[in-house]
Structure formats: structure tokens, C-alpha cells
Amino acid sequence: MKLSSCLLMLGLFALLANTCNSHSKGGSTMASSKWEGWLSWFLLRDLAGITGPHTVGSGGGGPIQGPDLSQCRPEFPSYARPVGYCCVPPNSTIIDYQVLPPTSPLRIRRPAHTADPAYIAKYAEAIALMKALPDDDPRSFNNQARIHCAYCNNGHSQLGFPGLDLQIHYSWLFLPWHRFFLYFHERILGSLIGDPTFAIPFWNWDSPLGMSLPHMYEANSSSPLYSPNRDAAHQPLTTGRIIDLNYNGVYESPITAEEQIDINLKLMYRQMVSNGKTTSLFLGASYRAGDKPAPGLGSLETAPHGQVHAWTGDCKQPNCEDMGTFYTAAFDPIFFAHHGNLDRLWHVWKSSDAEHKNYDDVDFLEAAFFFYDENAQLVRVKIKDCLDEEMMGYTYQDVDLPWQTSRPTPASPRTRVNTEVTTELTVASFPVTLGEEAVSMRVKRTRLFRNAKEEEVLVVEGIEIDMGVYVKLDVYVNAPPGLEGMTPAASEFAGSFVSLPHRHGVMSKIVLRLGITDLLEDLEPEGDDNIVVTFVKRSGMGEIKIGWVFIEFIM
Incomplete structure (x- = not known):
């Protein structure tokens, strides 16, 4: 028997033993040695078709090849509630992502606040069916939420770098990873209701008509779209509250709806225009194989991504669960509408100016992740496959962009720098x-x-x-x-x-x-x-x- 075959069998044994041990304890474990990490790398390299040299724990650049699914050890904030096996479920077979045929119907994502009763009923049915799937089905609503938890709460190491966290926030991975996450979520929902044209809605919080929590998510407490873990003070049916895209997470001083809308629009101008003039400013800093996490956020992740999460979550919970913390955010159905709008704004940024381009860096284009599709197959995707939404089979309804003409204005007349403020930095x-x-x-x-x-x-x-x-x-x-x-x-x-x-x-x-x-x-x-x-x-x-x-x- 060839040495590679022996190592593959040993790697499979280590993978299965580690997975069984994780489930038997009702949680997740970390590989106990670099040797075990090397074996899991060897196994997953063969399964995923990854080639090339590898040194355990070394850097050196190249595209991130996704998470090491044989190991899982998510980290949580204090007083986190049990959410089950917060990891990407392992699978012995990985298939590569295939571009949809050009004859596939184009799914059109529309603003959540414009949804009619028929659409709301269909969407609620799809979510109910997803929530009814058994817990050992990777397509289930809870398992989809756990996948987000795993990627965002340092559940997995980078494939090939045992012990080095893979984190999809704070870098150029943020928007592409979430685009794929929504894409497979949408495909699963459409498959469950037998409608390949079904599209998820987006929360249009960057436009005045969409600046409140959409009614479909909170009008009916028995709806599968409802979550009890949202801030009651921000429910529009009872308070009429406009979202604060500059939310501080603390007591909010009372201002009028008109003042809040003005602040929101000018913040959007700052993030989409002023802070989005280059690829690196908008998408975030480069993040390569072997790099430590969090090299730098893009403008949309900086704001208002986190503020919308925090504003929506229930801060009577220890960590503002669900939306206010990474590990539970995707357990609230409104998560997908929120990130749908962030995904739409990436589309708007790219199409609004010929100078706005995605990275052409091969380490960006070839970066890989793993997701489950509507057939419960584990799919390896690459960022290069998600840069054209229509090639992925969906687009967005055009809506007004009032923030484009909402440039901030000086709070005071022009004054020279006050040299007495502090000494020059050293x-x-x-x-x-x-x-x-x-x-x-x-x-x-x-x-x-x-x-x-x-x-x-x-x-x-x-x-x-x-x-x-x-x-x-x-x-x-x-x-x-x-x-x-x-x-x-x-x-x-x-x-x-x-x-x-x-x-x-x-x-x-x-x-x-x-x-x-x-x-x-x-x-x-x-x-x-x-x-x-x-x-x-x-x-x-x-x-x-x-x-x-x-x-x-x-x-």
C-alpha cells in the first residue's frame, strides 16, 4: 500500500474519532497535537482536491483554503446559551461549486417592507419547513445558523494551519462569505417549497421607507419569521421606531424621526461614498493563508453592519442575543434580510462607478469555503464564483438611493488646527x-x-x-x-x-x-x-x- 494511502486512512480514522468524541460529549473538541492536525489536513486536501506543499503552522501567503472541518472549538462570550454543535458538520465527500445553467430563472430579491401577503406566506412556509428538518440534516435552520456561528466564533482553524483561527470578519472575506451563505440558504428554501424562483427579501434600512423593522418579522408572534429575542423598544408596531444606523448600544437620546433619517442617510454617504473610494477601503484588507485574523475591516462592515445587529438584538439578554452577538445572530430570520441589504449595497457600490472594482488578487479570487447545498451536499466554493450575482442566478430590485445626495456638512466654521490640543505624536x-x-x-x-x-x-x-x-x-x-x-x-x-x-x-x-x-x-x-x-x-x-x-x- 502506498504511503499516501496509509496516511489517508490514518487521517480518516483521526477525523472520525475526533468527530465521534465531539458528539459523545455534546460539544466540540480541538485536536490535541500538530500530528493530528497534519493528518486532517492530508485527508481534507485529498477530498477537496487541494495540491501543493504544506508546512504545519507556517505562513507564506496564498489563498485561504477554508476551515479544517475535522476540528472544531468555537469560543463564546460570557453566559452564552447552549446552541448545540456550533460547527460546520463534517462530510467525507466534498464537491466543487458549479455555475448554474444560463437557462435558470433569475431570482429577484425585493425590499422586505414592500412584501405582499402571498409572498410573506410563502416565505414563512419555507422557513417553517427548514426549521422542521431534523437536527442531523445540515440544511436545517439551526444547522445553517451554527455554520455562521462556526465561521464567526473561531470554530475552525485554517485548513493546513492547525491552531490558527479562521475568521471571516474584519477582512476581504466578509462580503463574499456572507454572499455565499445567503445564496445556499436561498437555494435550500426554494427547494423545500418547490419554487426555484424563490428569493429572500432584503431589509432596506438605507432608505427612509425601509428604516424600521419590517412588519413580516414581528407582526405575528406565531410566525416562523418571528423571534422573541429582539429589542422590544425598537418594534415599529408599538413604538414606530426608526432604526439608528449609528447605534451606540446604550441609552438613546430622543430625537425626531426626521433627524434620525438625516443622520442615517449621511452615515450611509460616509460609508458608501467617502469611505468606499478604493477596493481595499470598501472590501477590507487582504487576508491570506497563514495570516492572523482581523487585518482590517471594509467600510460596510465598519458601519452600519454591527450597529444594525446591535440595534435589533435584545439587550436584556446577556450578550444582546440573538442579533447582537455572532454566535446566535443567524438564529433570527431577520439576519438574512439584514445581510441581504449588505450584499445589495456591494452590488450598488460595484455598479455605481467604473472605478469601483473587486480585487483581482489571486489570493482573493481563489479563497475557498465549504457550505451545504439544497441536496445536503458539502460544496467547496471560491470567491471568484460569487462576483457576478446574475451568474449565481439572482439580482436585486432597483430602489431609490437617497443617501447618494446626503453628504455631511461641517458642524462649525473652518478653523485651523489647535496646536494646544496635544503634543505631536511620537x-x-x-x-x-x-x-x-x-x-x-x-x-x-x-x-x-x-x-x-x-x-x-x-x-x-x-x-x-x-x-x-x-x-x-x-x-x-x-x-x-x-x-x-x-x-x-x-x-x-x-x-x-x-x-x-x-x-x-x-x-x-x-x-x-x-x-x-x-x-x-x-x-x-x-x-x-x-x-x-x-x-x-x-x-x-x-x-x-x-x-x-x-x-x-x-x-
């Missing part, structure tokens, strides 16, 4: 610790002018936070005194860093990049060789540390 100044008080610092501009295609970017490196709590950090440039009431409607607001709770007791370092060209044009500091950057912690327990702050120019 390496010795860092890390900077943020408590309950705002912290301001002067940041040197490396150049006073840029060419037409360059974007001036404020980079905040090494944001160290407790991953077990909701964190929101607002960033301002050349802001006047008294930031308590300043909102994204002001040009001085550069953006936010937001993190949902998902890992108790773990401190993590993350990078935030904010495009500030529009902001500087509005505030007119072009002759100044410094800007004043102010950080305000809006939510989060304990201290937040910042490793370094600087300005760079990117194309």
Missing part, C-alpha cells in the same frame, strides 16, 4: 489608552496635497479591545469642543469602529482605515500640516488601546 506616545473621556491627538500629514486618484486615509492600528463585549469607538477630525452630540451628519465625523461580542476574555488587535479626502475637502484644512484626531468610546467595558495612528495615501 512612537513613545503609544499605545494610547482610551477610557471614558475623549482623547485628542495631532497627527502629521505626510503630504499636504494629493493627485486626483489618490485617497488620503487615516489608519488606526492595533485597536485592542475585549472581544466579549459590544464596542463602539467614534473617530473625529478637527472637531470643535463638545463632541457629545456630534453625529455622522457632521463632516468632522470620520467613522466608527464597531465589534460585536463573540469571545469572552480575549483581547484582539484590529486595524481601522478611514478615507478622509471628502472630509478634508469639507473642512478645508489643505494648508495645514497636521490634523487633530479625536477618539470617543461610545460603548464597551474597560479600556481600549490604540497602537498607532498615521496617514497614508492609496490609489
Whole structure:
């Protein structure tokens, strides 16, 4: 027998033993050694058709090849409720994703708030059938939610790198992974009701008519679309509340619906236009095989992705379950409408400007994940297969985009930088610790002018936070005194860093990049060789540390 065959059999034995041990304990376990991790890599490499050299625990780049399904050890925030086997169910057979035939009907995703009774009934039936599937069926609603939990709560290592977490947030994986997740969810629902044209709705929270929790999700407590774990104060049938896309996770000062809509639209302009001028700013930083997680968020993940999650979840629960924390977010059906809108906005960004392009980096295009399809088959997908929605068989109904003309305006007249705010930054100044008080610092501009295609970017490196709590950090440039009431409607607001709770007791370092060209044009500091950057912690327990702050120019 060939050595490769012997190793394959040993790897299969290790995989099955580890899986059985996980189920027998009612939870999940981690491989006890690099040897076991190497065997599982060898097995899954053969099954998934992955070739090439591999060194256990080494970096070196290349596309991420997905999770190691033979090992699972998700991490949870404090007081997490039991959610079962929070892992991607293993399978001895993996098939490659196939592009749908061109004759397949195009599914059209429509705004949830416009849905008629017939559609709501069909959607509710599909979700009910998915929830009725047995728990050993990977297509079941709970297992689909657990797949999200596994990928988002560090359940699996990168395939080929035992012990190195795979995390699909905080990088260029965020939008593509969730696009595939919604895609297979939609295909399963359509299969269960025998309707290949069925399309999931999207929560149109970036437009005034869609800025409340859609009625289909909360009008009937007996509906499979309903969840009891939502913030009762945000239910539109009883409060008429408009969503706060700048939600701080704490007490909300009362403002009018018109004021909230204005803030929301200007925040959307900041994230989609000002902070979305380059591929890396919009999609997030590169994340390659062997890299540590969280190299940097894209603009939509920065905001309002996390704010919508937190606003929807029930903060009477320990971690604002369901939507307010990664491990339970996909147990609420509205998760899919929320991420449907994020997916739509990726489509809008790409189609709104010829300069907006997806990465052409092979490590982006060839990055792989595993999902279950409508036939309960484990499918290996690659990002290159999800960059054209129509090739995937779906599109979005066109809707108004009022945020496109909602550029923020300065909160105060143009003033020169206050050199007394703080001394100029030096390496010795860092890390900077943020408590309950705002912290301001002067940041040197490396150049006073840029060419037409360059974007001036404020980079905040090494944001160290407790991953077990909701964190929101607002960033301002050349802001006047008294930031308590300043909102994204002001040009001085550069953006936010937001993190949902998902890992108790773990401190993590993350990078935030904010495009500030529009902001500087509005505030007119072009002759100044410094800007004043102010950080305000809006939510989060304990201290937040910042490793370094600087300005760079990117194309």
C-alpha cells in the first residue's frame, strides 16, 4: 500500500474519532497535537482536491483554503446559551461549486417592507419547513445558523494551519462569505417549497421607507419569521421606531424621526461614498493563508453592519442575543434580510462607478469555503464564483438611493488646527489608552496635497479591545469642543469602529482605515500640516488601546 494511502486512512480514522468524541460529549473538541492536525489536513486536501506543499503552522501567503472541518472549538462570550454543535458538520465527500445553467430563472430579491401577503406566506412556509428538518440534516435552520456561528466564533482553524483561527470578519472575506451563505440558504428554501424562483427579501434600512423593522418579522408572534429575542423598544408596531444606523448600544437620546433619517442617510454617504473610494477601503484588507485574523475591516462592515445587529438584538439578554452577538445572530430570520441589504449595497457600490472594482488578487479570487447545498451536499466554493450575482442566478430590485445626495456638512466654521490640543505624536506616545473621556491627538500629514486618484486615509492600528463585549469607538477630525452630540451628519465625523461580542476574555488587535479626502475637502484644512484626531468610546467595558495612528495615501 502506498504511503499516501496509509496516511489517508490514518487521517480518516483521526477525523472520525475526533468527530465521534465531539458528539459523545455534546460539544466540540480541538485536536490535541500538530500530528493530528497534519493528518486532517492530508485527508481534507485529498477530498477537496487541494495540491501543493504544506508546512504545519507556517505562513507564506496564498489563498485561504477554508476551515479544517475535522476540528472544531468555537469560543463564546460570557453566559452564552447552549446552541448545540456550533460547527460546520463534517462530510467525507466534498464537491466543487458549479455555475448554474444560463437557462435558470433569475431570482429577484425585493425590499422586505414592500412584501405582499402571498409572498410573506410563502416565505414563512419555507422557513417553517427548514426549521422542521431534523437536527442531523445540515440544511436545517439551526444547522445553517451554527455554520455562521462556526465561521464567526473561531470554530475552525485554517485548513493546513492547525491552531490558527479562521475568521471571516474584519477582512476581504466578509462580503463574499456572507454572499455565499445567503445564496445556499436561498437555494435550500426554494427547494423545500418547490419554487426555484424563490428569493429572500432584503431589509432596506438605507432608505427612509425601509428604516424600521419590517412588519413580516414581528407582526405575528406565531410566525416562523418571528423571534422573541429582539429589542422590544425598537418594534415599529408599538413604538414606530426608526432604526439608528449609528447605534451606540446604550441609552438613546430622543430625537425626531426626521433627524434620525438625516443622520442615517449621511452615515450611509460616509460609508458608501467617502469611505468606499478604493477596493481595499470598501472590501477590507487582504487576508491570506497563514495570516492572523482581523487585518482590517471594509467600510460596510465598519458601519452600519454591527450597529444594525446591535440595534435589533435584545439587550436584556446577556450578550444582546440573538442579533447582537455572532454566535446566535443567524438564529433570527431577520439576519438574512439584514445581510441581504449588505450584499445589495456591494452590488450598488460595484455598479455605481467604473472605478469601483473587486480585487483581482489571486489570493482573493481563489479563497475557498465549504457550505451545504439544497441536496445536503458539502460544496467547496471560491470567491471568484460569487462576483457576478446574475451568474449565481439572482439580482436585486432597483430602489431609490437617497443617501447618494446626503453628504455631511461641517458642524462649525473652518478653523485651523489647535496646536494646544496635544503634543505631536511620537512612537513613545503609544499605545494610547482610551477610557471614558475623549482623547485628542495631532497627527502629521505626510503630504499636504494629493493627485486626483489618490485617497488620503487615516489608519488606526492595533485597536485592542475585549472581544466579549459590544464596542463602539467614534473617530473625529478637527472637531470643535463638545463632541457629545456630534453625529455622522457632521463632516468632522470620520467613522466608527464597531465589534460585536463573540469571545469572552480575549483581547484582539484590529486595524481601522478611514478615507478622509471628502472630509478634508469639507473642512478645508489643505494648508495645514497636521490634523487633530479625536477618539470617543461610545460603548464597551474597560479600556481600549490604540497602537498607532498615521496617514497614508492609496490609489
